[in-house]
Amino acid sequence: MGGDEGAARTEVASAAWGPTAPTHRRYERRSRVGTGEAVWGRASRSVLRWGVKTRSGFSVPDDAEVRPGQRLAVRFRVGPVVVREPVEVVEVVRTDDRVGFAYRTLPGHPVDGEEAFVVTRDGDTVWLTLRSLTRPATTRGWALVFPLLRLAQVVVRWRYRRALR
Template sequence: MQPFTYVNVGATRDAEMPAGYRHVDRDVAVEGSLDQAAERLMTWQMHRDAGLRVDAGADRAAPGVEVTLHLLVVRILCRVIYVLDEPDRRGFAYGTLAGHPEQGEEAFEVYRTAEGAVRARIRAFSRPATLLTKVGGPVATLVQDFMTGRYLRALQK
């Protein structure tokens, strides 16, 4: 099994993400039920609705499942690290593999608040891994922010 390209595997679960990376933490309201949002998330539909082509080793996110996401000519290689499967909280995190333009981890979660509202949250830490993302610094950051927004909008359907 190919190793992850960073050492802080699983750190999106921690209250503080690791230093030395760019951090993303976005949380939005979701219309509809937790079950509907979780199904879109766990079956890769969120990624498809965000405009990516998905080649996954399984129909659902599960620990160890490898997924290659395609954005135009860019291949984004990841492996699922952990899954959240609680009555009021579902999701998963994946980490980067060799060939991914970034190094780091991204966690996707849908949850129900104490008041009954459904929300979606994305937490990530990353840094450039290829010459293209190192040289394209601000552009790479814009692309990452753009895709985070598309993921969240896909879950808001």
């Protein structure tokens, strides 16, 4: 979390997400990506290279595979305005049926929290699970527009759920 060096709280390695602090808004949604080994391979490779973000309209300066400790500034353009989102990858999971990562926001990000993207397979079906914990950023300017940012999250999450299809 912004300024918090603690362990990841979105628990990307776990199918069941345990209790979280009431200080953050909790979100979890599972969406079907498709079926088959080819879909699994494509989706699992893509999620580890920021594909959910980039296919949702964000730009990421490093297209290398995510790794714990990786810090970068994701960018999102809204008309002429470019929003800079500094983040740090805090957890990565790679198993035979679960692949994904979580990042925490860093100071300067529009919100304070953590977000996770996890691809799983259940039999032949491939799923994308989104998890996030958010609250207003401590930066005064961003904190004032948090209600608008919550509305933007609805749109962005819709894009995330469609990104790997």
